[in-house]
Amino acid sequence: MNFELFIAKRIISNKTYKSSVSAPIIKIGIAAIAIGIVVMLIAIATGFGLQEKIRDKVAAFNGHIEITNYDTNASDESQVPISTDQEFYPEFKSIEGITHIQATATKFGVIRTEEDFEGVVVKGVGADYNWKYFEEFLVDGRLPDFSGKRNEEILISNYLAKRLGFKVGDKFQTLFTNNLAELRPRIMAFTIVGIYNSGFQELDEKFCIADLRHIQRLNKWEPDQVGSFEVFIDDFSEIDEKADEVFREIPSMLNARPITQKYYIVFEWIKIFDSNTNIIIAIMIIVAGINMITTLLVLILERTQMIGVLKALGSNNWSIRKVFLYNASYLIGLGLLWGNLIGLGLLLAQKYFKLFPLNPDTYYVSEAPVYLNWDYVVLLNVGTFIACLLMLLVPSIIISKISPVKAIRFD
Known part of the structure; x- marks a missing residue:
């Protein structure tokens, strides 16, 4: 006892x-x-x-690690294309912990209506795009489907929908230009199939998601050319280590950058x-x-x-x-x-x-x-x-x- x-x-x-x-x-x-x-x-x-x-929220728009051309481009628009003929695409088999990789491209545009206009970044995605995060963000309509033929479906944010008076099913025109020397911008029509709200206004106020093939056509790229690759990992605490591993595995003309560097202020704040x-x-x-x-x-x-x-x-x-x-x-x-x-x-x-x-x-x-x-x-x-x-x-x-x-x- x-x-x-x-x-x-x-x-x-x-x-x-x-x-x-x-x-x-x-x-x-x-x-x-x-x-x-x-x-x-x-x-x-x-x-x-x-x-x-x-x-x-940040990963939904950029992936955990972004592979781009090794240049000085700091804008949200893809400039020099990257070939999809890479050893790491469509599966990054040489590094453990990578769950998905997808090809994307972005282009600046101006949405025009009869009463207003708004500058946006149209992000082109393909059939390999991971919609997991946007399924949670979706507030109206459905997610676009880019697995078949090229279509005019687009996903816009709730912020832009309210600002421009859009709803699901509406059509609008977007103006694009490749350089300032072009006197006549190229016009493309899109149909809204879904509206999302991530709550991250810094991103919601500018990003729309459309078919990658539209960006390729606007930039006069080949079907195997994209703007960047987005890499997803299974353990965010290892993002810096995985970014270094990815950097060592990709060709020397490409750069790998984790989102903790791209959005440094945000991630320093949450620390x-x-x-x-x-x-x-x-x-x-x-x-x-x-x-x-x-x-x-x-x-x-x-x-x-x-x-x-x-x-x-x-x-x-x-x-x-x-x-x-x-x-x-x-x-x-x-x-x-x-x-x-x-x-x-x-x-x-x-x-x-x-x-x-x-x-x-x-x-x-x-x-x-x-x-x-x-x-x-x-x-x-x-x-x-x-x-x-x-x-x-x-x-x-x-x-x-x-x-x-x-x-x-x-x-």
């Missing part, structure tokens, strides 16, 4: 335990643990969720979430630990006579300390239980019912995203439990200072 655990259970199950002087302090300690876990769960889940959503989350976790654990230290000291003070009796009967200091550490472990576990119930409940409610909206102009998303993973939930609970218990080792030393004679006479 574990003597210390037996004594701790008797203390916890004692009815006077719940109505003693220490009861309010015990409740405060439990509440501090619970609130700390709730705040930490929300900070981690929403921080990771926001990072993941922003990464997905701040990690620092903020770490600070929140540290503060919550310290606050919870301090509250538990106070609770433990009150428990020791309240059980001074019991400590004296146990010492008189031959119990050593470490044995008595274990009694109170078992007691404290129970309180910490109770706080963790309530904290997880409340925290995970709020996160699940946000994930499925979108209770808390955000300003997309500031955060690039319309509601607080939630990323739930049992790995960080378990790690957070175990880490909090161990950290609080270690913090209680020091104040429990006070037990060794208590004299048995004085303790038994203590009132």
Whole structure:
């Protein structure tokens, strides 16, 4: 039998335990643990969720790694074509972790209506295009189908649709030019088959998606010539390493650039979430630990006579300390239980019912995203439990200072 655990259970199950002087302090300690876990769960889940959503939105328009010509072109328009006759296309077999590669091209254009006009970037895609992200963004209509003959279907953003008064099924003309010397721009008509809304206005306000063969025809390219290749990987945390591997595998006249470089400011901004989350976790654990230290000291003070009796009967200091550490472990576990119930409940409610909206102009998303993973939930609970218990080792030393004679006479 574990003597210390037996004594701790008797203390916890004692009815006077719940109505003693220490009861309010015990409740405060439990509440501090619970609130700390709730705040930490929300900070981690929403921080990771926001990072993941922003990464997905940027990747939807650019892939994770972009292969382009090695030139000084910094615009959104494809200039010098690349042949699709490459060893890495249509499958990048030489590098593990690459899930997909697709050929694209972009061209500046001006959408013209009877009342207004708007500059856009028409992104040409083919039958190999990965529509996974845009399936989530689609708000009206359907996704274009470019697997057959060349067609005039186009996908535009909700931002452009509202700005120009478009709806699904409308047709519009777009003006293109290859250089400033062309006096007469080329006009192409498109039919809107779908409207998307990624929430990333910086991209929504300019990108339309049409058939790649239109861009090839406008630029007078051959059918095997494209503007760039977009590479997708399965683990975003390895994006820089994979970009280096891709760069070493492609011909010397091509360049591979991860989206973390192309959208450097955006990704530096979301890195701040990690620092903020770490600070929140540290503060919550310290606050919870301090509250538990106070609770433990009150428990020791309240059980001074019991400590004296146990010492008189031959119990050593470490044995008595274990009694109170078992007691404290129970309180910490109770706080963790309530904290997880409340925290995970709020996160699940946000994930499925979108209770808390955000300003997309500031955060690039319309509601607080939630990323739930049992790995960080378990790690957070175990880490909090161990950290609080270690913090209680020091104040429990006070037990060794208590004299048995004085303790038994203590009132």
